[in-house]
Amino acid sequence: GDSVTQMEGPVTLSEEAFLTINCTYTATGYPSLFWYVQYPGEGLQLLLKATKADDKGSNKGFEATYRKETTSFHLEKGSVQVSDSAVYFCALSSGGTSYDKVIFGPGTSLSVIP
Amino acid sequence: DAGITQSPRHKVTETGTPVTLRCHQTENHRYMYWYRQDPGHGLRLIHYSYGVKDTDKGEVSDGYSVSRSKTEDFLLTLESATSSQTSVYFCALQPHSGNTIYFGEGSWLTVV
Numbered sequence: 001g002d003s004v005t006q007m008e009g010p011v012t013l014s015e016e017a018f019l020t021i022n023c024t025y026t027a028t029g030y031p032s033l034f035w036y037v038q039y040p041g042e043g044l045q046l047l048l049k050a051t052k053a054d055d056k057g058s059n060k061g062f063e064a065t066y067r068k069e070t071t072s073f074h075l076e077k078g079s080v081q082v083s084d085s086a087v088y089f090c091a092l093s094s095g096g097t098s099y100d101k102v103i104f105g106p107g108t109s110l111s112v113i114p
Numbered sequence: 115d116a117g118i119t120q121s122p123r124h125k126v127t128e129t130g131t132p133v134t135l136r137c138h139q140t141e142n143h144r145y146m147y148w149y150r151q152d153p154g155h156g157l158r159l160i161h162y163s164y165g166v167k168d169t170d171k172g173e174v175s176d177g178y179s180v181s182r183s184k185t186e187d188f189l190l191t192l193e194s195a196t197s198s199q200t201s202v203y204f205c206a207l208q209p210h211s212g213n214t215i216y217f218g219e220g221s222w223l224t225v226v
Contacts, residue, residue, distance in 0.1 A: 032213055043204055043217035044157075089157070093213040102215060106156040 002027040004105035006090045012111045013080055021075040021108045023064075023090035031092040033057075033066055033073040038087045038107070047075075047088070080112045117141045118218035120205050126224045133192040135221050137205030139185075145208035146188040147172075147215070148180065150201040157204070163188055195225045 006023040013019060025031065032051045036044040048057030053068035062077045075088060090105040117140035127133050137146065148160040149172075159172030161180040169180050177199060181189045192199055205218040 034214065036217075041220075043219045044206075046214055046216070049214060091215075102213065104157045 002031070002092060002094055002103050004090050004092055004103050006088075006105035007108055008106055010109040010111060012113065015082055015112055015114050016079045017112075019075070019077040019080045019084070019110070021088055021090075021110070023073045023075065023105060025071050025073065025090075025092050025103075027071075027092055027094055027103075029094055030068075031094045033064070034091040034093070035062070035064055035073070035075050036089040036091060036104075038089065040086070044089060080110075082112045082114055085110055085112045118205055118207060118216060120203075120218040120221045122221060123219065124222045126226060127195050129196060129225055130194050133195050133223065133225075135190045135203055135205075135223070137188040137190070137218060139188075139207050141207070141209070142185055143207045143209050144185075146182065147206040147208070148178075148188065148190045149204045149206060150174065151204060151220075152201050160190065160203075192223075195223075197225050199223065200225045 003026045034049045035047040037047045038044045048059040050057040050066035053066050056065045064073050064075045087107045087109050089107045093102045119138045121136045144165050147162045149157045151157050158174045160174055160178050161172055163169045163182045166182055179191045203221045206215045208215050
């Protein structure tokens with residue numbers, strides 16, 4: 001079945017460091033891919049998404065490119081800030097609007113220190 | 115802002131008591147979901163709904179029931195709360211088109 005694998009962390013970086021959080025997936029067909037972010041004490045928020053191969057999603061300085069050949073959707077940011085400390089979830093949806101097509105990864109905890 | 119409100123946001127209850135969590139939306143979206151989030155388990159789906167009076171079980175539905183009598187409200191009930199149901203519960207919804215899921219802010223439930 002469909003699945004999402006991501007590094008679980010925790011990841012600790014100094015402010016202004018480069019961030020990469022790896023995400024790979026297994027899916028039949030052509031899924032849409034998402035990154036969600038969860039700040040302490042809050043719900044998950046959509047960070048960015050890509051709906052087809054080679055699409056790049058971007059938001060708040062974060063980017064991720066849908067790589068079909070490597071089945072990956074790695075999250076990157078060139079210079080992290082303390083305010084980026086959160087848990088990041090990779091997810092896929094295999095299409096349509098039914099729940100059972102939406103799969104979340106386990107989440108990666110990021111801590112950014114001044 | 116997807117217009118999702120969860121209540122209560124925090125609750126402490128005793129083992130064996132019934133508990134109902136409410137999810138209210140203002141956007142008239144068809145699909146609604148209840149998840150629980152626990153350390154080491156990530157997000158797990160409890161129940162979901164495709165419309166009024168149209169619900170189905172997720173992967174961890176034992177001990178939970180749901181009801182959706184109106185489009186805007188999706189209720190999650192713990193019939194007899196147990197300590198294993200101590201968790202953070204998230205409601206989510208999905209617009210008619212597209213497949214992005216939007217989450218509420220969560221309800222922290224402690225069963226003592």
